[in-house]
Amino acid sequence: xxxxxxxxxxxxxxxxxxxxxxxxxxxxxxxxxxxxxxxxxxxxxxxxxxxxxxxxxxxxxxxxxxxxxxxxxxxxxxxxxxxxxxxxxxxxxxxxxxxxxxxxxxx
Numbered sequence: 102x103x104x105x106x107x108x109x110x111x112x113x114x115x116x117x118x119x120x121x122x123x124x125x126x127x128x129x130x131x132x133x134x135x136x137x138x139x140x141x142x143x144x145x146x147x148x149x150x151x152x153x154x155x156x157x158x159x160x161x162x163x164x165x166x167x168x169x170x171x172x173x174x175x176x177x178x179x180x181x182x183x184x185x186x187x188x189x190x191x192x193x194x195x196x197x198x199x200x201x202x203x204x205x206x207x208x
Contacts, residue, residue, distance in 0.1 A: 103153035106146045111166050113143035118171050122179060158202055165198035 117139035123132035151159050169191055175181040 106150035110147035113139045161198045161201045
C-alpha cells in the first residue's frame with residue numbers, strides 16, 4: 102500500500118508541476134487550483150508513504166522520477182530545450198536513485 106501512495110505522490114507532483122507552468126505565475130485560476138490541489142495530494146500521500154518506506158529511498162525515488170518525467174514533459178509538451186549536459190545530469194540522478202534503492206531500503 103505504501104508504494105501505491107508513493108506512486109500517487111509522484112503522479113500528483115508531476116501534475117502539480119506541469120500545471121504550475123500553465124498557471125503562469127498563479128495568474129490563471131483553473132491551472133492554479135489544479136496545481137495547489139495536486140500539491141496537497143502529493144504531500145499528503147508522500148507523508149503516508151514514508152511511514153513505511155525509508156525516507157531517503159522514498160525521497161530519492163520521488164525526486165528522481167519527478168525530475169525525469171518533468172524534463173520529458175517540458176521537452177515534448179512545452180517544446181523547451183534539453184541539452185546534453187541536462188541529459189547527463191538526469192542520467193546521474195537516475196543512477197543515484199537506482200543505487201540508493203538497491204542499497205538503502207532498510208527500515
